[in-house]
Amino acid sequence: MKINQFFLLLLLLLNIHNAYASSKINIFACEPEWAALSKELGGSLVTTFSATNANQDPHHIQARPGLIAKIRQADLLVCSGSDLEIGWLPVLLRKSGNSKVQPGQKGYFMASKTVKLLDKPTVLDRSMGDIHAAGNPHIQLDPRRIRIVAKKLSQRLQQIDSEHALEYQHKLTSFDARWHKAIKQWQEQTRDIQDKSIVVHHNSWVYLQKWLKLNKVAELEPKPGVPPTSSHLSKLLKQMRQAPADIIIYSTYQDPKAATWLSSKTGITAVALPSTVSDNETLFHWMDRLIQLLKDHIK
Amino acid sequence: MKKTLSILVSASFICASGTAFSDTQIDQLKQELKILKQDYEKRIRALEKGLLTAQQAAKQNKQKLADVQEQAEEAELASDNTQTIAKNAFNPQISMILDGRYASYQNNPDNYQLPGYSLGNEAGLFSDGFSLGESELTLSSNIDQIFYGQITLAFADNNGSTEVGVEEAFAQTSSLFDGLTIKMGRFFSAMGYLNGQHAHAWDFADAPLVYRALFGDQYGGDGLQFSYVAPTDLFVQVGAELFSGSRFPSAGNHSGVGTWTTFAKIGDDFNSENSWQMGLSHWQASKVDKRESNSLNNAGTTLFSGDSKINALDLVYKWTPNSSNKSFKLQFEYFDRDEDGDIAIDDFLSADISTYHGHQKGWYAQGIYQLDKQWRTGLRYDHLSSHASGSNGLVLNNAGLESHGYKPARYSAMLEWLPSEFSRIRLQYNNDQSYKDSDNQLFLQYTFSMGTHGAHSY
Incomplete structure (x- = not known):
């Protein structure tokens, strides 16, 4: 009897909570770029939270209690997917008990499922490093793919919040026009750095590389996810002395040690590029900044 | 040789008969020439117009081609990943x-x-x-x-x-x-x-x-x-x-x-x-x-x-x-x-x-x-x-x-x-x-x- 009363009270409290909860769509983004995109597409109809920032490696995040609390309240989950968040997202989802955002539900949106992925391994073997079975998940570095994700994400928002479908559609049309124009500008701006050769820390730049027609000649990691070793670096040094690359690229969340070492030995500029938006930055500002950094530092 | 001869003959004929044309005849000729000119101007304008529309159409086609290319690229980038679902996806x-x-x-x-x-x-x-x-x-x-x-x-x-x-x-x-x-x-x-x-x-x-x-x-x-x-x-x-x-x-x-x-x-x-x-x-x-x-x-x-x-x-x-x-x-x-x-x-x-x-x-x-x-x-x-x-x-x-x-x-x-x-x-x-x-x-x-x-x- 007592237990029944307790549960009734609990249900009552929950109902009160639901009634007073804001009518805005609560979006939990695993990475800042998806929070920024959600803001563009949802505007004042949504509230967004990003689980990570530009200085955190999205592969390695602690399944913190604070994140469980956030995911518990989410109406929509927007993540890269394709195993990028495999080390922490499944725990958050299971512990939250939030039915709306479980895999297969309307509130579960994986951006990489909407576009074609590169680097799909033909053989799956852990001796090749920490490879992603579905393909390379770092799709945000190709604005053309972001454009596609935007369309799908807007459709999802319209499904979840059908009352405001028209407003989401307007926001998408506006974003798409501006983004399309921006893509053309960026392509124009980077015409003169086409075919430049780059060295990357981790193979997370493949989409940028393909979009801007850059030529990746080496990776600082001997294998994906394995930190640079001295033997691998000395091999790279030899390679760079024979055929120097135009630039060394690493992400703001990565340890700059290996990149700066190779740079100091070869004189090739090493630059930390933002692989995602920083706090309160729009996707446009971020990509402008990224392109500018690349143009400024490439030889 | 024959050709030059005939030109000479016809030229002399024209010269000889020049004075023989009356004013009304000249007016008639002028009139005919004017009509001829107007006719040609009309045709040229029509041609110019045709050329312009052809150019515009070519431009439009070029734009259409670019759009189609972009759409194709987009379709290529957006191709769904259904084929990547592993065969054992249902297995534990x-x-x-x-x-x-x-x-x-x-x-x-x-x-x-x-x-x-x-x-x-x-x-x-x-x-x-x-x-x-x-x-x-x-x-x-x-x-x-x-x-x-x-x-x-x-x-x-x-x-x-x-x-x-x-x-x-x-x-x-x-x-x-x-x-x-x-x-x-x-x-x-x-x-x-x-x-x-x-x-x-x-x-x-x-x-x-x-x-x-x-x-x-x-x-x-x-x-x-x-x-x-x-x-x-x-x-x-x-x-x-x-x-x-x-x-x-x-x-x-x-x-x-x-x-x-x-x-x-x-x-x-x-x-x-x-x-x-x-x-x-x-x-x-x-x-x-x-x-x-x-x-x-x-x-x-x-x-x-x-x-x-x-x-x-x-x-x-x-x-x-x-x-x-x-x-x-x-x-x-x-x-x-x-x-x-x-x-x-x-x-x-x-x-x-x-x-x-x-x-x-x-x-x-x-x-x-x-x-x-x-x-x-x-x-x-x-x-x-x-x-x-x-x-x-x-x-x-x-x-x-x-x-x-x-x-x-x-x-x-x-x-x-x-x-x-x-x-x-x-x-x-x-x-x-x-x-x-x-x-x-x-x-x-x-x-x-x-x-x-x-x-x-x-």
């Missing part, structure tokens, strides 16, 4: 843990004891020298839109014969009711911090002394768990568990609930680099029936019947700096057990019986520092104390429950090398003061994980 995810170690002791591990505590049969030290740890096989999968299931089988070597045990086998709801999760089957209790984690996820090769003393390393059982996460920015989880109560440190056959627990956890981020969690738990078993444990110097089996209650506090703090692979974890747990009942050696019908009131408490604190992606190191300190009283001091002493004021303690240090997320080599040193004769212990342990990439809880 499989992961296998391989674990083994080399252990070296200064004292004889068979002489191990914890004064004031009567240890369960499984508790104790690893065997001396090389030994295989528990190899674990875990299968997990979403069962349907509501349930998730997991089973963990443990393969252990026991004096040359292989034993397979069901460590965990449970189903839990993933989307039954917002925030509410129900778990059923056999599982590790959510009480405390370390208890819910599998041994291979621990930061030291052996369990904290208080876990060894109270639970025989870890508490789990067959039953039901309810947990609820509140929809608040502060992480608040409350839960309760009902167990059959046949497993140590409870015992006996209970038709209903033999053991129950309640727990509450709260936690949050100070900021993106600093986070914490605090937990309070209560474990209770009324009517423990003939719980078996080791007696002093293994002179028979200690039996306990009565009530047992445990209260626990756990604290975790983590520092995970940005743009770095470094991290730091500070962890503390405290357990306090009160028991009331009767103690016997081997048999309650014998003369070796006593009433028993025991108060046992213990805690440990540990700090783990990750230097970079491949190296971790850590320190741990364990401390226990206890007080026992009863009608027959000799029986309590023989049961191993009399500490005579001794407070067991242990210092541990470890260093780990992690070639990847899937392998770990660990070196650990203990200065073990579990009993008066302090022991120096050294472990070299490997842990390998195959199969599905596991997710790590906080």
